[in-house]
Amino acid sequence: MSVEHLDIDIPATVLDDLRDRLRGTRWPDEVTPGSWEQGTDLTWLRGVVERWADGYDWPTVQARLNERDHRMVRVDDRPAVHVVLERAEVEGALPLVLLHGWPSSFVQMLPIAPLLARPSEHGADPADAFDVVVLSLPGYGFSERPAEPGWDVTRIADLVVEVMAELGHERFAARGSDLGAGVLQQLALARPDLLVGLHLSGTNPYLGWVPEDLSDAEREFVAAAQDWNQREMAYAMEHSSKPQTLAYGLNDSPAGLAAWVLEKFRTWSDCGGDLASVYDLDDLLTNLTVYWVTGTIGSSMRLYWETVRSTSAAYGRVEVPTGMAMSGADMFPTPREWVERSYAVAAWTDLPRGGHFLEWEVPELVAADVRTFFRDRRG
Template sequence: MDDLRDRLARTRWPDEIPGTAWEYGFDLAFLKDICDYWRHQFDWKAQVEKLSSFHHYRYTPNTAGIHFIHERGKGPAPIPLILTHGWPGSFLEMLRIIPLLTDPAAHGGDASDSFDVVVPSMPGYGFSDRPTTRGMNTFRIAELWVELMNELGYNRFAAQGGDVGAGVSTALGLRHSQSILGIHLNYIPGSYRPHLAAKTKLAPVEEEFLKHAAQWYDESGAYAHIQRTQPQTAAYGLNDSPAALAAWILEKFRSWSDCEGDLYR
């Protein structure tokens, strides 16, 4: 923590053309405000206490060790459910929903709708180990999730995921249907589109959608192209500078929402 605060204090800020705000990327004044908040106001102790209220475990297969939360449902027959986060997220995304799923009766729901909830950190995220070999893609992660759930005694289970987690959950349905009760997806990446046969004629509204999707990728998708092609090059700056990492991650959220301000709080 001391090192983080010291790095934030010693951030070497770039110049910017006056009045350009967000035109060329993350606004300088806004990022300075974020980093000042991170350094002086963010309550780390409260976050540790919040994390400690859940049951954390590690699963150690032959590859990268996996961190996960496991909370059992309070109902007559809880359904096993694995929740997979996306990028640039983590298992933290799921903390608010875990009590609703494990104990719906305490939140105005029906106890018969409870779940045994497993929330892993994907390899390279959070408290999970970083991959040391090639091939740690969504299909390999899906295999790890099946192994993990089987180790916990769940031969069949449901899966939910968003963003990269949507890819993992889809892979579970495609490759491991014998183990899957059902899948639920949110924020499905743009690459997930139905197959179109050659010479298929699209409706005008479909053509317009593809046009806007291509435009968004051209204007806001640079991070995705870099991470797919030269991730190691970007990693030097992002791993060394917390301010750079904050700008990289938060810029993606801004490009999703096209808004500023309270989004980051």
């Protein structure tokens, strides 16, 4: 086992190749100009690609990223895991792991980590500080890509426990959404004794078995989820069935990668169709650049394939106290009673804004909710 410091250092040749590919994009035609009805709008994407090629300054971003405390944690022969550590402003703080999903990366968690580690700098009580561990899932970002099949959310959950133990955290709090929430669900079912509590958000479009005793709100939820699955779920079906086929195009074309990823950010965020109202474009380009320079778009999508074929996934109701921060702008509204079928919901917050990527969209709101939820669970 080992924990080593990581300096992000992307070779100039990789960046030059990226810019050449962006400038040489072979653009398709379009029959619905200005519309996203058939997918990512051509004119809009041209602007993104031009910025990425000739306006986006990765060396400056890289220097800013390297101001954080990056580590690579290796546990035996398992894939090495990239973490970003934000030390609490007080001694003996509660450790908190943050898990992202797809198509984001550790970049999603960077805005919220300082708010949680150093609350007094943001007008909050220093007693609410956390020792924050931003963990990149295996196959994402600077974490190593699994070299063998079988790395589903259950196996990743085991690795999260081992990584946290190697960092000195035998018991800890956890927050996640999307696939990160799936990992934490498996962890909570398998090792509830290790978790102080869970803080989750996000809608799960996988309905599975639908019980007969639905409330009116649950019936509306099921109908909305079924409608969403018909209109928006094709990406996940492709990830779950033929991720390798898709990986060739997205790993070879940065314009294709941008189209595939940013369309999801636009659809799933609380942006009203205008990503610039929520995100700085350069921050989105940082997320894309991380995917590109690490070559991890294929391995990130493969997690869907692994998870739907898992033979080790646990089933049942999570009894770890769970706080839910829910946004009505995320995919579709999810009622509390539906979530309570799967989790011991100890606190529920309806956020006034924010979508699927809450730590990025509304970090102050999420940080405040996390601090409040764990306040009485410390010690």
